[in-house]
Every structure is written in C-alpha cells, then in structure tokens.
Amino acid sequence: MFPMLPRWLLVPAAIGVILVNAAVFAAFWPPPAPPPNASRAQRAYFAYCARCHGVEGQGTWRVTLLLIRPGDLSDTRRMQGLSDQYLFDFIKNGGASFGKPGMPAFGFYLSDPEIQDLVRFLRALPANQ
Template sequence: MRHPAIVLMGFIVAIGLIARLVAVAVEETKPPPGASLGQRIYYRYCIDCHGRSGRGSCRATLFLIRPGDLTDPARMRASSDTYLHELIKHGGAPLGKPGMPGFGSHLDDSQIDAVIAYVRTLSR
C-alpha cells in the first residue's frame, strides 16, 4: 500500500483542479469588454444553455439539455427574425421547441432584436 500522505496530497491536488474547473466555468459568463447590447444579453440570459460559442454549454450537456447548434448557418438562415422573436419572447413551447424558455418578462422587444442580431453573428 502507498504512503497515506501521498494519497492525501493527490486528493488535495484533485480538489484544487476541480475548483479551478468550476471557476473557469463560472467566469465564462462574463462578456468581453466593449460587448454590444445583444452580446451582453446573450451572456446574461443564454449562455447557460447555449454556451459562449452557440454550440451548447457543458452545463447543458451535463443536464441532458439539447439546445441545438446556433452556429449552423443553414439552420439560422431558415429561421426568420419574426420566428426568432416569437421563440425568444414566448418560449419554444408554442412553436414545438419545448426546451427553450421564454424571456418576454425579462427582455423588451428592442432587447430581443439586439440578441437576435448577436445570435446571427455566431453562424458567420
């Protein structure tokens, strides 16, 4: 059997690494300095599920949420601004996308348009 002190050291290092990973995951929610309104809204309300890139966050994967790929140009081209506005305002349930929550109580129409404009940049 190995020396208990070495096992303990390994344990402490492992905890440190986990804490570091959690810190990285949490810091990810800060938008870069000089971010546009749409980008700031996206970082505040959307990245928990959609991730910074738009491909889905690791947290979403962890909780088996499938938010789809917002970087897919074909998919985003097929979604009109009106559709996206409805989706973000009232949530996906009425549109057959039940996993997507509505943000009508947090965001007004111009904020929704701003975040749509930002989301469209993710597929370019």
C-alpha cells in the first residue's frame, strides 16, 4: 500500500491516526441536549447544528480546536444579509457549492419542511438568548 513508508514509521503513523480520530470524536460527542420543551426546529438544531455552531449560534470552542470557524449565526446584521432561499440551499446542499466548504450538507438528514423550520429558527436565534 505505502511502499515508500519505512517500517518503523508504521506504529507512530497508526497511533497518529488513532489520536486524530479520538480528538474528532471528543470534539463532536456528545451533542448538547435541547431543553425539554424544545420545538421541533430547536431539537433539530441541537441534534445537527449545535456541535459546530454552539447552542446560541456563536460557535463552540470544540470546533475552534479543529480549526473550524463556523461564524456567528446570532449576529443579526450578518444574518439579515442572507436570504431565506440562500439559507435553505446552504443548509440543504452544504457550503461547498457556495465556496464555504467547512459547512456540511444536510439534505440527506433533514426533509425540506424541517430545513424551512430551521431557517425560521435561525432568524429567531438572537431572541432566544
């Protein structure tokens, strides 16, 4: 497989792979729990978005460790510049199609009505604090 890799490097390389996996696992697990009276959109936000964007939309230190910069979704001025259609497409198809590859696509996990719910939820984020 790796003809150029000296044998003595195999063990450190394997340990490195394990450490990186452990770090990613630790950074993303467990997802924060939503409040007991959470709406459907809020539950979806906690399940799919909060691990990167933080409970209040401002991003979490965990993803900063992995050099992911998710921006601030509770910044009203910034969010006002983004249309509902853009937010919908961005969440459904991921950031890659908009030149922002850090953001994964959720079209496989969430139905269109669920994504529309989420867009409304994002609009209300600053008010939720």
